[in-house]
Amino acid sequence: MSLKCGIIGLPNVxxxxxxxxxxxxxxxxLNFPFCTINPNIGFAPVMDDRLLELEKIVYPEKVIRTFVKIVDIAGLVKGASQGEGLGNKFLSxxxxxxxxxxxVRTFQKENILHVENKIDPLHDIEIINTELIFSDIEVCEKNLLLKKNYKNFNKDLVLQEKKILKKCLLHLQKFSFLKTLKLSSIELSYIKRFKFLTLKxxxxxxxxxxxxxxNILLxxxxxxxxxxHTQMIFPHLFHKNQSKIKKNNDISKIIRSIYQMLNLETFFTVGKKEIRAWPFLKNSRAIQVAKVIHSDFSKGFIRAKVISYLDFIKYKSENHAKKFGKLRLEGKDYIVHDGDIIHFLFNV
Ligand SMILES: Nc1nc2c(ncn2[C@@H]2O[C@H](COP(=O)(O)OP(=O)(O)OP(=O)(O)O)[C@@H](O)[C@H]2O)c(=O)[nH]1
Ligand SMILES: [Mg+2]
Structure with missing residues (x-):
């Protein structure tokens, strides 16, 4: 599961x-614009109190959290979509x-350079949003102009795709994000491959x-x-004299928001050797979720033994939960729930 969250904004914010x-x-x-050029990639641990509760029952040798992948991307400046400041590379x-x-920066510190020479967060957001919209417009226009040889492509599919692209283009030209355009899940699946920025x-x-x-500005x-329709967290994160506990709480909150934004939920595997949290896409079937652990689990899938988190906490072991009818044997189409404790049976 390698879903990624990218950090964007003006340089030096x-x-x-x-x-x-x-x-x-x-x-x-460091205090200069474009300190970051090549993206930095890292993993942020997702704190989950349920792991602590499970640990108290099982006493495993190891406890493994899940992570989200974070990408620190270079700053965008005005004209990025026209290539300004390597903008095209960063947009891609x-x-x-x-x-x-x-x-978005609202802190005032004068010795920290601001590329627009003033602290005006709404203006900053508009610069970034404009570049994201322009970039999506360019993708629409480029693909609408593309002449496809119908010998190699299904003509109906190509026409359908163009129809949706036109609808997107009209919306973007009104300076609106594609997120606010009503698109059916089928329409969305047609345009998925264009990786539109204003849909993220x-x-x-x-x-x-x-x-x-x-503060008035804030x-x-x-x-x-x-x-x-976006979430916002107001963390006071960056200050050396902020209490460590508050800081860590804020960091956990942000990571959990990212996890939710990525539409991820958690299932657990529980054993004496290790307890482990695993991420899966909400509403996935057992056979898809098995793949998160190993492709063999999915290829050779037989059944999933499932106990809900609350039942495990109550009955404290697989055997005990089974005795009280709380261990279910589920097939490959079972829709996995957040907190499920799963033991996959497979054969390869
Ligand atoms: N006073 C103050 N300085 C900050 C704050 N956040 C970041 N800085 C400073 O601002 C400068 C730029 O921070 P970075 O994190 O490198 O900014 P960036 O957005 O990654 O910059 P680029 O990679 O150049 O686009 C550094 O000197 C930071 O120490 C803050 O909340 N308050
Ligand atoms: Mg940077």
């Missing part, structure tokens, strides 16, 4: 700083991730000063984001 906090790495985060890196964290779920992260709580920004 704190993207690598947040990347380091989420992944516990120390990539350079954004197209490769599944969700976004958009970092986004979490705005505000990099604020500690003493900024009731309130304006909060108000602006309220109408957007």
């Amino acid at each position: 704190g993207k690598s700083t947040i990347f380091n906090l989420l992944t516990n790495l120390s990539v350079p985060s 890196q954004i197209s490769e991730v599944d969700s976004l964290i958009h970092v 779920p986004t979490l705005f992260l505000i990099n604020a000063d500690l003493n900024q709580k009731n 309130n304006k920004l909060k108000d602006f984001l309220k109408n957007d």
